[in-house]
Amino acid sequence: MFDDISDRYDLLNRVISFGLDGYCRKKAAARHVKDNRVLDICSGTGDMTVELLKFKDFRGMIIMGDFSMEMHKLARRKLDNFGDGRYKGAVCWVCCDAENMPFKNNVFDGLISGYSLRNLGDLRAFGSEIGRVLRPGGSGSLVDVAHPPNRIYAQLFYYYFYKLIPLMSRLFTRKKYAYKYLPVSLRTFFRQPEVLERLVSDGLGGGYENLLAGAAALYKLKKSD
Numbered sequence: 001m002f003d004d005i006s007d008r009y010d011l012l013n014r015v016i017s018f019g020l021d022g023y024c025r026k027k028a029a030a031r032h033v034k035d036n037r038v039l040d041i042c043s044g045t046g047d048m049t050v051e052l053l054k055f056k057d058f059r060g061m062i063i064m065g066d067f068s069m070e071m072h073k074l075a076r077r078k079l080d081n082f083g084d085g086r087y088k089g090a091v092c093w094v095c096c097d098a099e100n101m102p103f104k105n106n107v108f109d110g111l112i113s114g115y116s117l118r119n120l121g122d123l124r125a126f127g128s129e130i131g132r133v134l135r136p137g138g139s140g141s142l143v144d145v146a147h148p149p150n151r152i153y154a155q156l157f158y159y160y161f162y163k164l165i166p167l168m169s170r171l172f173t174r175k176k177y178a179y180k181y182l183p184v185s186l187r188t189f190f191r192q193p194e195v196l197e198r199l200v201s202d203g204l205g206g207g208y209e210n211l212l213a214g215a216a217a218l219y220k221l222k223k224s225d
């Protein structure tokens with residue numbers, strides 16, 4: 001599906017989130033400014049990587065991993081033009097599955113991921129891969145849409161997410177199944193504590209912070225030293 005909607009993906013994100021998707025990515029990226037080797041997994045069109053590169057103090061390199069070639073192509077075009085191409089040498093692309101990554105153990109200082117969790121079939125497999133590829137002491141920051149804890153706010157948010165966003169998605173992507181995908185992806189998705197419970201494992205601890213009053217959540221993982 002992501003291959004199919006890739007050309008409209010960025011625009012759709014900006015519109016349906018009123019630009020707040022960038023704020024959430026920035027909160028995640030900010031935790032990795034001092035890291036040398038960062039994996040942006042399920043990197044899509046590269047918006048999470050861009051948020052990290054925007055930090056002037058970031059001097060590391062970013063490996064972008066995604067299984068959609070179309071998303072990689074768009075990310076590549078975006079990154080080639082970002083900052084007059086100054087960052088070309090700092091970024092590379094790998095076509096891979098997040099639940100079965102082709103990286104060695106203990107290689108990344110940091111791992112970032114934006115809006116990927118609802119798309120993955122097995123969060124425990126993903127968590128276990130994160131624990132494997134992070135170096136001891138390394139950390140992960142994953143942001144995704146979530147379930148607001150306040151009931152009234154949640155009802156308003158669900159109305160927007162389940163009723164209005166599908167209409168907007170249909171308008172922008174002209175794909176019927178993309179129109180169905182978004183509401184289902186959240187309706188059937190775990191609440192924040194359950195997501196966290198699936199991501200952590202022996203040697204990989206963490207917590208989460210609600211963003212936008214719980215309409216999104218930032219999962220902060222840390223591999224023990």
Ligand SMILES: C[S@@+](CC[C@H](N)C(=O)[O-])C[C@H]1O[C@@H](n2cnc3c(N)ncnc32)[C@H](O)[C@@H]1O
Binds near residue numbers: 044066068071097116
């Ligand atoms: C909703 S997009 C998020 C893209 C980007 N991280 C962002 O912040 O906008 C989800 C991305 O995850 C990728 N994806 C989904 N499942 C994957 C998997 N198992 N392995 C690798 N990439 C996956 C899709 O191709 C898509 O690019």
